[in-house]
Amino acid sequence: MAKTGEIAAFALGEKKTAMVNLPAQFVTSSTADMKGQKYSDLVDYADNSEKTSDLNNESITDLIDLKEQFSKRGYANRNSAVTETHPIFGNDKLNYDNHDISVLRKNLDEAQENGNNIHELAFSIRGDWLVKNNLYDPETRMIDQNKLKHAEQSIAKTLINNGFNLPLGEYEDDVVWFGVIHQDTDHLNMHLWFAKRSRETRQEMLKQEGKYKGQPIGVIPLEVIEQAKRQFRKQLMSSQELRRHQEILKCVGGFKKEIVEAAPDNLLNDRHAKAIKQIYDALPQDMKGRWQVGNAQLTAGKGKMAKANQLTNQLLDDLFDKELKPEYEGFKSLAQEYDAINIEDQGVIHKGQRKWSENKEDELRKRLANQLYKHLAQIE
Structure with a gap:
């Protein structure tokens, strides 16, 4: 994924490239703890004075390893990748304000303290497909961010409820998740991060043997990811x-x-x-x-x-x-x-x-x- 250095300057004419790729990765709380990293470091407040400096992100190609994202404070809403003042969104809102971000950070830290994994999936969407489905105008470089966000809100439910042996959350609001749209690479990228808040004790959701015995299961089955991709495509397709x-x-x-x-x-x-x-x-x-x-x-x-x-x-x-x-x-x-x-x-x-x-x-x-x-x- 090449960084363009511009906003919404997506590559066109890639007829043999998938409409959407959906790589998935996760980090355990013990790995983050060992490196002194916090799940909440992924996001920051919308105040430009507190946002990540673009100079710190010049080398980012996007879709970087989740472990590296923690070292780039505010990676999710860095200035060079977003156009909205409040680009972070979640289950209930399309634009999180600073209060929402404060609650989000608190919930992410709670998930980490309780020993849960943080998961990331990144939707990499080809420019031609966006144009064909009326989601991107290459002349004005405008994208339909609201429609894209609504699609990810729906997909988040599929992944969180069907991606493991049991639904990840044990009660309402037991899962914290947030997303963002990045526009500074040759494909449009949408990220989704999520983690369980309460401590995991269900045996079906814990590794039963091997090096990580007793830790929460991290891998999402490929068939669930493929199901999410199909659902994502269908929701974003134009009526035509x-x-x-x-x-x-x-x-x-x-x-x-x-x-x-x-x-x-x-x-x-x-x-x-x-x-x-x-x-x-x-x-x-x-x-x-x-x-x-x-x-x-x-x-x-x-x-x-x-x-x-x-x-x-x-x-x-x-x-x-x-x-x-x-x-x-x-x-x-x-x-x-x-x-x-x-x-x-x-x-x-x-x-x-x-x-x-x-x-x-x-x-x-x-x-x-x-x-x-x-x-x-x-x-x-």
Whole structure:
């Protein structure tokens, strides 16, 4: 993440970069205590005379290690990164005044004294995505900070309530959290920091073995972070973009329904009789009544069902090339169009990752195969 030295001068034209990245990190209270650091050092009051000097932050690239953030007093609301007089926000307000900051600092220190971790997640949002969803005007360099803050307020609830074995808070206001929007790097960054206030005693929330036995669990599962990213994107999308997504998904579902409904009549005809006889002969008779593709792909070469699955896949290739060609081509084309949307939102597919269209095609083929196997199981 490169520091631009300017406010809201975000990079544009990065078509293969994810719309939002969401790295997560945490620091234990014992680590901060050992270094003489305080959770409350992350924030400071809005009085410019007390704010962090910009000269102390010239080398900051943002998204720096959470442990380093404590050494840069007032890192969250430093002058070089924010435009608002009161940039800090939380669960109940979009702009914390000095009184709110005083309460926030007190609650953060309480969390640290009670031995709790402090967590940080940083939303790094691509400029092109902001423009497309009417959140950023590159000409005026204005961003819709209120809409961005409302989205983070919603995401904070998801992470705090679903990010651990139990909800992090044991009662109302047991979790202290705050956020801020930083605008001095080539992507817009939104930070979220949170910590439990009361001492953690629930066994489900404590490490049960190893070096950190008895300390609060710190790692948030990746699936929860991915859920938060999806929720964040959906909340920030313009109505036009949401309609585009929904329309494609609706059409993909429509083609799938047509294929599933038309497949039986088109498969069970004389042209496919020989292929279906070969499939029936390849099915393991000791599993009759339990013939299912299972978790494997049709092309997988292992297991009792492997030969029948492979023959069924060839039969479906023939069906999609002849009788159901228009429907299948429509389904595949729109699914691939949704792949392109996912790349805009999530970045380039990495090696080993499967595309959305590939997963949808696997689902379709499995459904048709299981439909055929159920029919064949009724044949005496």
